[in-house]
Amino acid sequence: MDIKKTYSISELAKEFDVTTRSVRFYEDQGLLHPTRRGQTRIFSSKDRVRLKLILRGKRMGFSLSETKELFDLWDETLSGNEKQLLLMLNTLANKRAQLEQQKNDIAQAEMEMDTAEARCREALADLQKKKREQTKIQKAQIKEEPQPVEQK
Amino acid sequence: MDIKKTYSISELAKEFDVTTRSVRFYEDQGLLHPTRRGQTRIFSSKDRVRLKLILRGKRMGFSLSETKELFDLWDETLSGNEKQLLLMLNTLANKRAQLEQQKNDIAQAEMEMDTAEARCREALADLQKKKREQTKIQKAQIKEEPQPVEQK
DNA sequence: AAAATACTTTACGTTTACGTAAACTTTATC
DNA sequence: GATAAAGTTTACGTAAACGTAAAGTATTTT
Missing domain, CATH: 1.20.5 (Single alpha-helices involved in coiled-coils or other helix-helix interfaces)
Incomplete structure (x- = not known):
């Protein structure tokens, strides 16, 4: 029994540092399946995990459709x-x-x-x-030609 | 002293299994710098190495501009x-x-x-x-009710 | 010399993964 | 009850990385 909680779109967006636009897009592409209360999205902890997987996939160079294929495959596997x-x-x-x-x-x-x-x-x-070496040379030169007296 | 040879666009394309379009695009984006004989591109072994790096970069999830930045940086480093x-x-x-x-x-x-x-x-x-288990049951059933005589 | 082959430029088309703006509802706060 | 805050849909825009087609040049082969 996971953390069981549910999440709003902005909670998830903030946690994973993505825009809500991205999250909605991932749903649109069939990678997330939030339920609704009215017209407001409610994300499960399963969705949260999947979002994490999506982002890791991206870092690993996977496209969204590749990731989706894996999700679908796994669901059918079950x-x-x-x-x-x-x-x-x-x-x-x-x-x-x-x-x-x-x-x-x-x-x-x-x-x-x-x-x-x-x-x-x-x-x-x-x-x-x-x-x-350069500064050595300079120092040597200073020794040779010492203290030019300042005057105003 | 590398392999020193030069390469045509299709040689490179074939070797790395990309289209000539891609190679030209990479040049366009400033990632490759072939010389010309007339208007025909001639790629050096340096270009070949860079193409290899570009493709590895892609597999590692790097964008072309990221890779270009690295190239440029390295050139300036030299x-x-x-x-x-x-x-x-x-x-x-x-x-x-x-x-x-x-x-x-x-x-x-x-x-x-x-x-x-x-x-x-x-x-x-x-x-x-x-x-x-299923086939065991079937075998058991066959033993109980043996050899139904075949007739025509 | 005609045809095939390999190359070129130009330029519009396409997919992916969002950004951004507009116009609207629902819920919380003053 | 007005207003702000967070959510929604719809829809057009965009950057990246090529695909694809058109039309032309240069070279090699027949």
């Missing part, structure tokens, strides 16, 4: 039909492959960022060195 | 200006944070897929069991 179960297992395997690809991409990106960062730091160090 | 170097380091740190978020998302998704898969297999096992 019906317990064998064909649907097998289909779901299949889909899960595909998604796993996608995730593997993403993990690879991320690992690659991290390696390249490592070398990029290293080069940056190296270049910076070089600059600092040059700066220090 | 100029060795201190301000640019610091800016790049900053940006790299931000991107790393993004990647961490993505890794979290992926880990979460994998966990949920694990439980989803487990439930599926369980449900399937239940179905199989019921099936076996």
